[in-house]
Amino acid sequence: MAQIGTNEFRAGLKVEVEGEPYTIVGVEFVKPGKGQPFTRTKLKHLKTGRVIERTYKSGERLELADVEETKMRLLYTEPGGVIFMDDKSFEQLTISTAVIGDNAKWLMEEISYDILLYKGEPIEVSPPTFMEMKITETAPGVRGDTASGRVLKPAILESGAKVQVPIFVEEGDKIKVDTRTGEYVSRAS
Amino acid sequence: MSLGLLEDKIAVLKDRAACLAKARAFFAERGVLEVDTPLLSHAAPVDEHIEVFRVALPEGTFGYLHTSPEYAMKRLLSEGVGDIYQLSHVFREGETGRLHNPEFTMAEWYRIGIGYTAMIEESLDFIRCFLGPLPSESISYRDAFQTFAGVDYLHATPAELLQVIKTQGIALSDEAQEWDKETLLQLILGYVVEPHFGREKLTVLFDYPSSEAALARTRQKSEEVVADRFEIYYQGIELCNGYYELIDPFEQRKRFEEANYARIAMGKPALPIDEQFIAALEKGVPDCCGVAVGFDRIMLLRHKGTSLNQVLPFTWDSI
Numbered sequence: 139m140a141q142i143g144t145n146e147f148r149a150g151l152k153v154e155v156e157g158e159p160y161t162i163v164g165v166e167f168v169k170p171g172k173g174q175p176f177t178r179t180k181l182k183h184l185k186t187g188r189v190i191e192r193t194y195k196s197g198e199r200l201e202l203a204d205v206e207e208t209k210m211r212l213l214y215t216e217p218g219g220v221i222f223m224d225d226k227s228f229e230q231l232t233i234s235t236a237v238i239g240d241n242a243k244w245l246m247e248e249i250s251y252d253i254l255l256y257k258g259e260p261i262e263v264s265p266p267t268f269m270e271m272k273i274t275e276t277a278p279g280v281r282g283d284t285a286s287g288r289v290l291k292p293a294i295l296e297s298g299a300k301v302q303v304p305i306f307v308e309e310g311d312k313i314k315v316d317t318r319t320g321e322y323v324s325r326a327s
Numbered sequence: 328m329s330l331g332l333l334e335d336k337i338a339v340l341k342d343r344a345a346c347l348a349k350a351r352a353f354f355a356e357r358g359v360l361e362v363d364t365p366l367l368s369h370a371a372p373v374d375e376h377i378e379v380f381r382v383a384l385p386e387g388t389f390g391y392l393h394t395s396p397e398y399a400m401k402r403l404l405s406e407g408v409g410d411i412y413q414l415s416h417v418f419r420e421g422e423t424g425r426l427h428n429p430e431f432t433m434a435e436w437y438r439i440g441i442g443y444t445a446m447i448e449e450s451l452d453f454i455r456c457f458l459g460p461l462p463s464e465s466i467s468y469r470d471a472f473q474t475f476a477g478v479d480y481l482h483a484t485p486a487e488l489l490q491v492i493k494t495q496g497i498a499l500s501d502e503a504q505e506w507d508k509e510t511l512l513q514l515i516l517g518y519v520v521e522p523h524f525g526r527e528k529l530t531v532l533f534d535y536p537s538s539e540a541a542l543a544r545t546r547q548k549s550e551e552v553v554a555d556r557f558e559i560y561y562q563g564i565e566l567c568n569g570y571y572e573l574i575d576p577f578e579q580r581k582r583f584e585e586a587n588y589a590r591i592a593m594g595k596p597a598l599p600i601d602e603q604f605i606a607a608l609e610k611g612v613p614d615c616c617g618v619a620v621g622f623d624r625i626m627l628l629r630h631k632g633t634s635l636n637q638v639l640p641f642t643w644d645s646i
Contacts, residue, residue, distance in 0.1 A: 145421050156501065167424030170517030171558055171565060172541050174376055174510050175422070193518075194500045195510060196421070197593065 141199040144177040152184065152203040155192060159184040159203040159256050168193075184254070185261050206255045212247050220245060220263075222253065233260045241265060243299040244317050265317040270326040272296045272312050279305035290322075339638055343626055346457055350414060350434055350622070353456055357449075359410040359436055364399035366392055366416065370601030374541070375589040378420035379598065380429075391598075392418040395619055396435055397542065398604040401572070404437055404615060405607035412436035414622070425634045426564060429643045432622040439615045443555055443571045446616035450559055450567050451529055453618075457625045458561060462527075467534040469551065472512075475520045480512055480536065481551055488515060495519050509538050524560035533557040542582070542617075543570035561628055569618035576608035 142151065147165045154160075164180030175196040182189045184203070194200075210222035210231060219232045233253070235242055237260055244265035245251075254262035276293035290302040301315055303322045314323040351361065371379050371391040380392040393399070396415045403411060417433045434453070438446060451463050472480040478491050488511035492499065497518055499506075506514075524530035533556070537545045540554035547553075555571035573579055580600070587597040626638040636642040 167422065167427050168517045169376075169422065169427065170513050170521060171539065172374065172376060172568065173513035173516070173539065176514060176517065190498065192498050192500055193503075193514065195502070195506065197595075198500055198502060 140202045142202060143199050144194050144196045147177055147179060147200075152205045153181070154201040154203045155181060155190075159205060159261075160190070163189065184256060204257045206258075208253050208255065209250050210253050211250045212245060214247060215245065222251065222263075225250075231260065233263060237261060238263045244269060244297055246271065246297045267317060268314055268323060269297075269317055270312055270314050273303065273307060273309055276303060276307070276309050278308065339626070339630055340640060342630070343638065346622075346626065346629070347414060349456055350453075353453055354412045354436065357410070359412045359438070360408065362400065362403060362408070362411045362413050363415065364393075364396050364403070364413065366418070368393060368399070368601070369599075370398070370603065371598035372398065373583045373586045373590075373598045373600060375586045375593065375595075378422075378595075380418045380420050394419050395433060397617070397619075398601050400435065400437055400617075401612050402604060402607040404439070405610045405612045410436070410438050423643060426624060426627075428623065428635050428639060431635075434620040434622050435618065437572070437615050437617045439613045441616055443616055446569055446571075446618060447531055447533070447557055447559075450557075450569055450618045450620070451531070453620060454529060454559060454561070454566060454625065457629050458529075461529050461561070463529040463531060463559075465531040465533060468532060468536060468539075468553075469534065471520050471524075471532060472515065475523045476515050478515070484508075485511055488512065491515060491519070512536070512538075521560065521565065522563045525562050525564070530560045531557055532560065540573075540582075541568075541570070542573050542579075544573050564624055564628065565621070566624055566628075567618060567620045569616060572612070572615050572617050574608055574612045574614065576605050579608055580605055 147162055149162055149165060151162045152159060153162060160181035160183055162179060163182045166178040167175065168178050169175040177194045177196055179192050179194065180189060181192060208224065210224050213221045213223050213230070219234050220238060221230055221232050223230050238245070241263055249266065249269065252264040253260050272295065273293045274296050277291055289304055291305050292300060293303040294300055295315065299320065301320050301322060303313060307313060307325060312326040314326045315321065316323055354361065367382060367390045369390055372394040374394070377394050379394060382390045382392060384390050395417050396413045400411055400413060413435050415433055415435065416430055418430050420429055422429055438449070455461060469480060472478055476491055478487065485506070485508050488508065489503065492511065492514060495518065524532065534548060534553040535556045537552040537554055540556060543554040543556035545552050545554045557569045558565055559567040583600045591597055623635050623639055627635055630638055632638055
């Protein structure tokens, strides 16, 4: 695998540190006086999300992590796993619900997801930033709630995600939601 | 003088122009002559930790952009020019960050026969022109390490310094076990000691270890060999680097050669030594002190900014 020097460190690059894959989330150049420059790096573990800090002497090199990003369409779900397909190669891949983690609440058939592979193994499934889906459960809007300032109410979407929606949207309505924050964006047609 | 929060870019640039004029007035009042030496030279500045921009010349060889106007200014000193200053853009490859830009403005000046202590006072006054009438405090390198890192730098072993770093919760790369003492001292200075400097006052750090002498003279101080080099900090940020200047051509050549050996050991190319600069020292540079001030950082502190891109017309990543 290729290596990069400290002067090429950029946020977003995926590197191998002590045998584990990390994303660089912060880089700071530190140079006391006329002395040795250092690169202070914040790294987020690709699987666990744990953030660590490491300081390198300028000129040190890190191995780029063997990661690949690919888009795959969700075919169906079975107990303990979800089956995706690459629409170009028609290759199918089963990803365990443990790997999908919290993002399981955004899973819907026929939607394409970003799959991150580390050494060929899936380690992350990311939904599209915006998704459109039906509300399967929410209380009817009550008149007068707007006046008291409580303009949102809880709702459950068809993928199982629990979100807050304005009181005027009803069960069966289709809405657009931001999967990064779980926030309601708009009504969808 | 406007010292409010960062205003819009144009207002900052207008203030920058006013500050450049103020800097020139500061030197004019003291009878210091402005010079503007070339940025591009056939010889390179040689320093183990400073990377030089190399420029391809039409004749198939290379020129180098100066990392400070020091050599050319000392050549003028050897010709008897007297006290001089320069407001110059300087170039250091790879230095990019919140407080670094590969091209930055340096105010550098030399005073003949003024004395080291008086030079520190003059440097403080220069900084006060822009940051207001701040009081100052002084601490030696050894006392600063003792006070803020709890370690005697002179006797500490690399293992003890690594322990200090670990205690501070600083995580290093695997290779750190092999770092030498100078590297570990510089890390502790940057991460542990410097953040304590200049909280309320301007802090002068002085009596550097001889390994950090750069172009300063060294002398014996009880059991230490110290360099007559000082830096001034405000709010943890290094603003100024001053020397009681080394004027011995033999010692100067030795330091260049050592720096080149260190560069080779680090896998970096050796650089051509400026023979005309050495020749000027042989001819004779008068007893003098020299100071370099990072002008952009002064502007940053003056405008209470957080990153140099707020006070520069453009930074390297945007041009």
